Amino acid sequence: MDKDIDKLYKEIKKGNENKIAKAISMVEDGTKNALKLMEKVYKNVEPSYMVGISGPPGSGKSTLTQRIVQLWRKDDIKVGIIAIDPTSHFSGGALLGDRIRMNEIATDHGVFIRSMATRGSMGGLNSSIYDTVLLFSLAGYDYIIIETVGVGQNEIDIVKLADTTIFVTVPEAGDEIQAYKAGLMEVGDIFVVNKSDRPNSQQMVLTIEQLVSFKEGKDIWKPPVLSTNALRNEGVKDINKWINKHHTYLKDNNLLQKSRKNVIKAQMINLMEKTLNEKYIKPVLKDKKFEKYIDLIYEKKEDPYTVIKKLLLS
Amino acid sequence: MEKKIKVLIAKPGLDGHDRGAKVIARGLKEAGMEVVYTGLRQTPEQIVRSAVQEDVDVIGLSILSGAHTYLFPEIMKRLKDANRDDIAVIAGGIIPEDDHTELKELGIKAVFQPGTPISDIVDFIKNEVN
Numbered sequence: 001m002d003k004d005i006d007k008l009y010k011e012i013k014k015g016n017e018n019k020i021a022k023a024i025s026m027v028e029d030g031t032k033n034a035l036k037l038m039e040k041v042y043k044n045v046e047p048s049y050m051v052g053i054s055g056p057p058g059s060g061k062s063t064l065t066q067r068i069v070q071l072w073r074k075d076d077i078k079v080g081i082i083a084i085d086p087t088s089h090f091s092g093g094a095l096l097g098d099r100i101r102m103n104e105i106a107t108d109h110g111v112f113i114r115s116m117a118t119r120g121s122m123g124g125l126n127s128s129i130y131d132t133v134l135l136f137s138l139a140g141y142d143y144i145i146i147e148t149v150g151v152g153q154n155e156i157d158i159v160k161l162a163d164t165t166i167f168v169t170v171p172e173a174g175d176e177i178q179a180y181k182a183g184l185m186e187v188g189d190i191f192v193v194n195k196s197d198r199p200n201s202q203q204m205v206l207t208i209e210q211l212v213s214f215k216e217g218k219d220i221w222k223p224p225v226l227s228t229n230a231l232r233n234e235g236v237k238d239i240n241k242w243i244n245k246h247h248t249y250l251k252d253n254n255l256l257q258k259s260r261k262n263v264i265k266a267q268m269i270n271l272m273e274k275t276l277n278e279k280y281i282k283p284v285l286k287d288k289k290f291e292k293y294i295d296l297i298y299e300k301k302e303d304p305y306t307v308i309k310k311l312l313l314s
Numbered sequence: 315m316e317k318k319i320k321v322l323i324a325k326p327g328l329d330g331h332d333r334g335a336k337v338i339a340r341g342l343k344e345a346g347m348e349v350v351y352t353g354l355r356q357t358p359e360q361i362v363r364s365a366v367q368e369d370v371d372v373i374g375l376s377i378l379s380g381a382h383t384y385l386f387p388e389i390m391k392r393l394k395d396a397n398r399d400d401i402a403v404i405a406g407g408i409i410p411e412d413d414h415t416e417l418k419e420l421g422i423k424a425v426f427q428p429g430t431p432i433s434d435i436v437d438f439i440k441n442e443v444n
Contacts, residue, residue: 093343100353
């Protein structure tokens with residue numbers, strides 16, 4: 001068995017696409033072999049540079065991803081892309097449609113695109129995403145792009161993961177009050193107002209610039225606000241320039257190390273929650289007593305706090 | 315976590331009719347599957363590469379252009395070359411019954427005609443994968 005894991009590890013390292021794809025599925029499904037493989041991966045692999053792309057649905061994340069990758073490919077940089085779309089809370093299924101906007105790079109042998117469903121994680125990032133980052137890194141991909149689900153406010157897990165986070169928005173995304181609200185706007189290292197041909201695009205750039213200008217202090221990263229048109233491939237070189245600048249900034253200020261430790265911490269919390277859920281919460285949900293307690297609480301004979309004590313803490 | 319069925323819905327060749335493909339994609343999603351949809355006008359190379367990278371269990375080819383006897387053999391050949399001929403391939407769209415035998419001989423597991431209830435396709439896939 002362990003011989004098989006060694007063989008799989010070596011094949012991934014060689015860049016064998018079938019094996020990389022299989023390994024990602026194993027991680028997603030949480031198989032026993034996946035744990036054995038990841039044990040070895042965590043102890044041997046340094047993660048490649050991670051770029052997160054976040055923003056509301058339809059803002060152009062996938063199209064921009066394709067454009068950035070096309071630029072990198074001119075320098076023969078190999079790229080792994082993780083494109084995340086939401087799992088339906090009702091059916092458990094998912095429609096993964098990010099590839100539609102990435103057809104121009106779909107057959108490039110220096111690019112590996114993997115679509116992923118969130119599978120129930122709330123922040124849009126589940127533990128298999130960082131594991132996939134490591135698998136891509138092992139396979140020799142120089143840069144990893146993580147494209148999040150079209151997020152709303154407050155889903156900021158991506159910041160804990162990526163080294164550089166790009167927040168993409170569009171001119172129609174709302175007035176300045178929307179932007180002032182806490183949440184995602186605070187988390188971008190680079191802001192992009194896409195679809196620059198639309199009305200009010202410059203106004204949106206100004207709004208975000210004002211917001212960002214509140215960040216003060218020596219050695220503090222001041223996020224740039226860029227204007228792009230991904231379809232027409234305008235402004236993409238600027239994004240690349242700023243990714244490099246941010247990378248240099250992190251290195252010069254010894255922040256890369258700190259950010260990588262934060263990733264491990266976030267992954268630990270993620271995995272602990274998953275483990276507790278599997279071990280303690282799921283069995284309770286399957287227990288017939290659980291439904292009875294729901295009835296009792298409904299009938300006002302019990303309260304949730306006491307019931308939880310009885311179910312989990314006794 | 316339990317194993318999810320993953321399906322690639324692809325439209326090979328120069329054929330702009332994607333309503334059927336989108337209905338199937340939605341139907342399979344509602345049935346709890348993870349569905350990758352790659353959009354219109356895919357080459358056999360794109361389809362097979364996507365199937366490999368996504369590690370799908372099933373490929374559903376939707377075609378209404380009449381080019382199935384030309385495009386499907388190329389897709390099946392490329393799947394074999396990629397060592398992934400274990401992936402089940404099914405087809406749908408406008409495919410004359412006269413061609414069904416030829417396609418089955420190629421290794422296509424099923425050809426669904428217009429009007430097929432989505433639940434039939436769901437059942438077929440579930441059976442095929444398990």
